[in-house]
Amino acid sequence: MEAHIISIGEELLLGKTVNTNAAWIASQLDQRGIATRAITSVADSHEEILRCVDQAASGAGLILITGGLGPTRDDVTRHALCEYFGSSLHIDHQVLEDIRLFLKKRGRQLRELNHRQALVPRDAKVIRNPHGTAPGLWFTNRGKHFIAMPGVPHEMSWMMQHRVLPDLKSLVPQQSILHKTLLTHGIGESDLSEKLSIWESGLPPGIRLAYLPDLGIVRLRLTARGKERDQLLREMDEQIRKLEKCIPGQIYAVDHQTLEGVAGELLGGHGHRLAVAESCTGGYLAHRITGIAGSSAYFIGGVVAYDNRVKQDLLNVCADRLRSSGAVSGEVAEDMALGVAKRLGATHAIGITGIAGPGGGNREKPVGTTWIAVSGKAGVTCRKFLFADNRQRNIVRAANSALAMLIDCLKEEAQKGCFSTTGSA
Secondary structure (H helix, E strand, O other), X not given: OEEEEEEEOHHHHOOOOOOHHHHHHHHHHHHOOOEEEEEEEEOOOHHXXXXXXXXXXXXXXXXXXXOOOOOOOOOOHHHHHHHHOOOOEEEOHHHHHHHHHHHHHOOOOOOHHHHHOOEEEOOOEEEOOOOOOOOEEEEEEXXXXXXXXXXXXXXXXXXXXXXXXXXXXXXXXXXXXXXXXXXXXXXXXXXXXXXXXXXXXOOOOOEEEEEEEOOOEEEEXXXXXXXXXXXXXXXXXXXXXXXHHHOOOOEEEEOOOOHHHHHHHHHHHOOOXXXXXXXXXXXHHHHHHHOOOOHHHOEEEEEEOOOHHHHHHHHOOOHHHHHHHOOOOHHHHHHHHHHHHHHHOOOEEEEEEEOOOOOOOOOOOOOOEEEEEEEEOOEEEEEEEEOOOOHHHHHHHHHHHHXXXXXXXXHHHHHHOOOOOOOOO
8 A cells, every 4th residue: 555645835935944854754654564655735625635534545455634723714624624524513522622631731722613623524534633633633534544633743753653653553464664775875876776777677576776866976776575575685685785896895884884884884994094185175074074973983183174275284285286287186185185194093084175166267277176185004195086067066976075085095905905003094
């Protein structure tokens, strides 16, 4: 059975409120093997709600609705559902008592507006709400389930966890859903798709691939659905082994891992010590590295060498080299990496210099030109990157590329057995 989530409220369409309810519901359904077919946001309009519910019912067996159950005139969900199912409203005295007790505990009186919330369709099963004044409603029609819940997040989540999901478990045939995400770097989405085309066309019917591009990285998300979880796991593992052969060396992280997290595991695993020297990234790389809990075990620190004088005085970058090659050059990036490693006593170091933009570029070195150097046990590796013209995106791309280069360096050293933890690079 597939689900369609409908979120009701003008504030969602105006961009005033982020639709966290739908994302949370979809994640809860996914954990229980129920796929979400679609998520729709709709205005507080009687006609729009009717149209949307009818459309959802044409393709999904489970329709989950949030919002529009309050006491004010713009809360029209229950009236629309009442019309949709050809039902009529009546006062549910148990709901009325729930509302009275809820308000009494908060020192408030039961008002006429609150009485309206005790009006429920005769054909709906009432879902009691101990955390608010709006009850949930559950309709079953032609084997399909329509469940309306309050839009207030904590009321909705309680109702889902304690009432809706437990009941769905016995009503909806359960299946397993597995996800596996592989983070790639160094290859664009189009090239990646071309390399994987034969493999992708041979995927079993129960496994699907999604491409999720970001700044300099592409995540490949494999989703497997079926009744037998063990069989799905075997099929997923087999397909991942085949995928890795198609793009060797370009998968850097899996599932919720990050580039900085993987780099940290490789550094800490062998007692290495890392330092960074940043120019165009302005400390963003160090921020990413120190965002990992426990990074103090392998990260010494860094230097933001924005001005050339800092490059010379703190990192020992040669003044003649700065004049001849320019601050944005491979030679300077290498000097920065070696200089910060020596100054801070690191086994590994990264040097980044570039033109983040939007100004500062020329024909020879356009905006986005970035040099990154990584020093380690086997020497220094330096690469030139040509990013785009957006400053913030260039900074993120540079950090991603630097971390990927560091991971490559550490993996190569591990293969060669370069595990010494003394001295600098």
